[in-house]
Amino acid sequence: MEKEHLLGKTLEELQTVAEENGLPRFAAKQIASWLYEKRIDHIAGMSNLSLKHRELLSQRYDIGREAPVQSLRSTDGTIKYLFRVGGDDFVETVYIPDRDRATLCVSSQVGCKMNCSFCMTGKQGFKRSLSSAEIINQILSVEYSDKLTNLVFMGMGEPFDNLDEVMGALSVLTSEWGFAWSPKRITVSTIGHLNGIRRFLDESRCHLAVSLHSPFPEERLQIMPVEKAFPMTDVLDLLRRRDFSHQRRLSFEYILFNGYNDSLDHADALARLLKGMDCRVNLIRFHAIPGVTLKSTDMQSMEAFRDRLNNRGVVATIRASRGEDIFAACGMLSTAEKNKK
Numbered sequence: 001m002e003k004e005h006l007l008g009k010t011l012e013e014l015q016t017v018a019e020e021n022g023l024p025r026f027a028a029k030q031i032a033s034w035l036y037e038k039r040i041d042h043i044a045g046m047s048n049l050s051l052k053h054r055e056l057l058s059q060r061y062d063i064g065r066e067a068p069v070q071s072l073r074s075t076d077g078t079i080k081y082l083f084r085v086g087g088d089d090f091v092e093t094v095y096i097p098d099r100d101r102a103t104l105c106v107s108s109q110v111g112c113k114m115n116c117s118f119c120m121t122g123k124q125g126f127k128r129s130l131s132s133a134e135i136i137n138q139i140l141s142v143e144y145s146d147k148l149t150n151l152v153f154m155g156m157g158e159p160f161d162n163l164d165e166v167m168g169a170l171s172v173l174t175s176e177w178g179f180a181w182s183p184k185r186i187t188v189s190t191i192g193h194l195n196g197i198r199r200f201l202d203e204s205r206c207h208l209a210v211s212l213h214s215p216f217p218e219e220r221l222q223i224m225p226v227e228k229a230f231p232m233t234d235v236l237d238l239l240r241r242r243d244f245s246h247q248r249r250l251s252f253e254y255i256l257f258n259g260y261n262d263s264l265d266h267a268d269a270l271a272r273l274l275k276g277m278d279c280r281v282n283l284i285r286f287h288a289i290p291g292v293t294l295k296s297t298d299m300q301s302m303e304a305f306r307d308r309l310n311n312r313g314v315v316a317t318i319r320a321s322r323g324e325d326i327f328a329a330c331g332m333l334s335t336a337e338k339n340k341k
Contacts, residue, residue, distance in 0.1 A: 003060060003061055003062045004060060004061050004062075005061070005062060005063065005064025005131070005133035006031065006035060006043070006057075006061050006062070006063055006064060006133075007035055007063055007064035007065065007132075007133040007136050007137060007140075008064065008131060008132030008133035008134070008135065008136045008137075008165075008168060008169060008172060009035075009132070009133075009168075009172075010168055010171050010172065010175075011028055011029065011032055011175065011177045011178075014028035014029075014031050014032055015028040017031070017057075017061070018031065021053060021056050021057055021060075022053065022056065023049070023053055027049065027053075029177055030046070030048055030049065031046065031049075032177045032178065033177075034046045035063065036172060036177070036178045036179050039140055039145075040063065041063050041065040042063060043057050043058045043061065043062065043063065044058070064133040064134075064136075064137060065137055065140060065141060066083065066084070066137055066141060067141050068081040068082055068083050068093070068141060068142065069082055069083065069084045069090075070082040071143070072326040073326070074322065074323040074324070074325050074326045075325055076322055076323065076324075077096075077097045078094060078095065078096050078097070078322045078323035078326065079094070079095040079142075079143065079144075080092060080093075080094050080095075080323060080326050081093040081094070081095070081138075081142055083134075083137070083138060083141075085110060085130060085134050086110075086128070089110045089127055089128070090110070091107035091109075091110055091130065091134075091138070091155065091156050091157075092107055092155055092156055093105065093106050093107060093138040093142060093155060094155065094322075094323065095142055095143070095144055096322055096323075097144075098320075100149075101149050101150060102144060102147045102148050102149050102150070103148070103149065103150040103151070103152060104138070104139060104142060104148050104150070104151050104152070105152050105153075105154050105155050106135060106138045106139065106151065106152070106153055106155050107130065107135075107138065107155030107156035107157055108129065108130055108135060108153055108155070108156070108157040108158070108159040108161075108162045108165070108166055109126065109127075109128070109129045109130060109156060109157025109158065109161065109162055110124075110126075110127035110128050110129075110130065110156065110157070111124040111125050111126040111127040111128075111156070111157070112124070112126055112156065112157050112158055112161075113126040113158065113161060114158050114161075114191050114224070114225065114226050115225050116191065116211075116223060116224050116225070116226075117222070117223045117224075117292065117294070118213075118223055118255060118257070118286065118289070118292060118294050119289075120289045121156045121157065123289070123291070129157070129161070129162035129165060130157070130162065130165060131165055132165045132166075132168040132169045132172065135165065135166065135169040136169055136172055136173075139151065139173075149185065150185050150186070150187075151173070151181075151185060151186045151187075152186075152187045152188075152189065152209075153166065153186075153187070153188040153189055154187070154189040154209070158190065158191055158193060159188050159189065159190060159196070160188075160190045160193035160195070160196020160197065160200065161193060161196070163195075163196050163199060163200075166188070167199070167200070167203060167204065170186065170188075170204050170206060173186060174186070174204075174205075174206070183204065183205035183206040183207075183247075183248075184205075184206075184207070184247055184249075186206040186207065187206065187207040187208070187209050187249075187251075188200060188204075188206055188207070188208060188209070189209040189210075189211065189253065190208070190209070190210055190211065191210075191211045191224060191226045191230075192210055192211065192226060192227075192230045192232060192235040193226075193230060194230045194234060194235060194238060197210075197235065197238060197239075198238065201242055205247065205248055206248075207248060207249040207250070207251070208248070208249075208250050208251070209250075209251045209252070209253055209282070210235060210239070210250075210251070210252050210253065211224070211252075211253045212232065212252045212253060212254050212270075212281075213253070213254055213255050213261060214261045214266070215266060215269035215270040215272075215273045216266075216269065217231060217232060217233065219260075219261065220232060223257075223260075223294075236273065236274075236277075239277065239279075240276075240277060244277075244278045244279065245278050249280070250277070250278065250279040250280075251279060251280045251281070251282055252274065252279060252280070252281045252282070253282050253284060254270070254281055254282065254283050254284065255284045255285075255286050256283055256284070256285065256286065256296075256297035256301070256302055256305060257286055257294045257295065257296075257297065258294075258295040258296060258297045258298070258301070259295070260294060262297045262301050262302070262305055264304065264305070264308050266305070267304075267305045267308035267309050267312070268308065268312065270309065270314070271308070271309055271312035271313065271314050274314050275313070275314075279314075279315075280314075280315040280316065280317065281309055281314055281315070281316040281317075282316075282317060282318075282319050283302055283305060283306055283316060283317065283318045283319065284319050285297070285302065285318075285319075285321045287321070287324070302318055303318070306318055
């Protein structure tokens with residue numbers, strides 16, 4: 001019988017585990033400490049639980065830690081990890097060092113339903129959502145886990161299409177019984193999943209990033225089918241009613257495609273669309289993927305776009321491209337691994 005993972009469980013869930021195995025409720029905090037503070041990988045190491053209870057737990061549960069099956073190192077210090085999840089599925093996790101920061105980009109699904117035309121993960125189709133255990137395992141099982149300063153949910157999948165498990169992972173990360181991280185260290189990215197955004201803003205204090213990629217609905221729909229289900233105008237209406245003037249940050253992701261969405265007219269329209277919002281725009285260089293005709297914008301055009309936004313009162317920066325020599329686009333490494341089969 002396949003064992004259930006303890007990793008990723010909230011304190012409330014661990015209390016249920018304790019009660020069902022004859023332990024007092026306070027043992028849940030002890031188990032949480034072993035999982036998230038001491039970061040052990042075997043139940044046998046929980047030395048403040050009786051041998052009887054450790055053996056009882058081990059009959060039904062394991063920790064849920066799994067090492068990556070592959071890693072690729074870039075000349076710029078970026079490391080891309082490949083994790084096996086289940087039998088023959090894989091997800092990617094990326095470690096990005098930058099001076100005094102060390103950011104980990106984690107995945108939330110195997111494949112993705114959203115089918116954005118520029119995304120390699122979308123080309124895989126959707127396989128399944130990751131459990132909270134599989135999300136937390138990515139964080140604990142990379143080489144520099146103890147050096148991490150920031151976490152971004154910008155890997156494979158749409159986080160808010162896997163809302164319960166992602167919110168559970170965020171609870172583990174930010175609660176005092178878990179990792180006890182400040183929510184300011186975590187950013188969750190979404191294509192504009194309205195229902196997910198509402199719950200996320202109500203139940204979490206982490207930063208939010210929204211993928212935009214065009215200020216024109218018809219043009220956005222051509223590359224992001226989700227525009228039909230969750231129009232960007234509806235997303236912006238929701239966000240305008242929320243307060244982002246304090247510690248929580250709102251940002252918009254904008255990949256620039258040569259001759260498609262990178263004109264100064266696009267910059268002007270984007271500035272009008274975001275006028276009055278307390279936000280920033282992250283401009284992203286497109287990494288080409290097989291079978292997609294969209295092309296990268298040159299740096300001169302990116303800088304002109306950035307400057308136009310800044311001059312129109314919208315804070316904009318160009319995100320540095322990292323890991324270009326190790327399957328830079330998200331989904332490429334896992335696709336290559338699957339194609340070996």
